[in-house]
Amino acid sequence: MVNPRLAGRYAKSLIDIAVEKNVLEAIKADVAFLLSAINSSPELKGLLRSPIIKADKKTGVMDAICKGRVNAITEVxxxxxxxxxxxxxxxxxxxxxxxxxxxxxxxxxxxxxxxxPLSEEVKASLLSKLKADTGFDKVELKTSVKEELIGGFILEYNNNLVDASIQRDLRDIKRQFQNNDYVFNIR
Structure with a gap:
């Protein structure tokens, strides 16, 4: 497991250099490219995590991935x-x-x-409602599909969780019946 403070410090250094050199948006695009490459290739992820593979091999692979595709700052x-x-x-x-x-x-x-999956119309409606209710100016919406929710949605932002799914409703009902909440009220 990687220390989050270590990751944060290196990330801050990269952002500071990108801002100083006025290439923040280019570096952001490079980060997206590299994350996509790593997440789509278990072999690359394994190579980066392997203590057995020598640094010069790793440098060669990363140079091959980055050459001509990313900013020189990202390569370095x-x-x-x-x-x-x-x-x-x-x-x-x-x-x-x-x-x-x-x-x-x-x-x-x-x-x-x-x-x-949400349609573009529903996404736009959701974004405008969310912006109005929370006061957020800029929102980056990430969507995912989990069929076991049956219906409804789960919304996560700023350490808030809004679970309005049918799956949660069914779990709540099951718990109430297991606790016999209703038997007590019948007598």
């Missing part, structure tokens, strides 16, 4: 992580970068989980 940053034996923390550092970027830009992350 990846090489720095490998030279410091911190490449195993790259996914966490990239995640921390995204969190710090959102704080810097005032973007609120909102995750909604539904039983069925």
């Amino acid at each position: 940053f990846c090489r720095l992580l490998i030279s410091k034996s911190r490449e195993n923390a790259l996914p966490e550092i990239l995640g921390a970068f995204n969190e710090q970027y959102n704080v810097l830009k005032g973007i609120q992350q909102v995750k909604i989980t539904t039983a069925q």
Whole structure:
């Protein structure tokens, strides 16, 4: 497990350099690219986490992935992580970068989980309602589908959880019957 403070410090360094060099948006795009590459390739994730594979091999693989696709700052940053034996923390550092970027830009992350995929019209309606109710200016909406919810939704933002799913309602009803809440009131 990677220390979150370590990931946060490296991410802050990358953001500071990107702001100083006026390439923050380019680095943000690089971070998205690298996260996508790592998350879509278990082999790459394994390579980064492996203590057996030598640093020069890891540098060669990362150079091949980054060459011509990312900013020079991002390339140097990846090489720095490998030279410091911190490449195993790259996914966490990239995640921390995204969190710090959102704080810097005032973007609120909102995750909604539904039983069925949301249409663009429903997403737009949900965003406008959320902005009106919470006062958020910028919202980044992430959607996911979990069929076991049956219906309704689960909304997560700023450490808040709104569970308006049918699955939760059924769990609540089951618990009430197991506790015999209604038997007591009948007598």
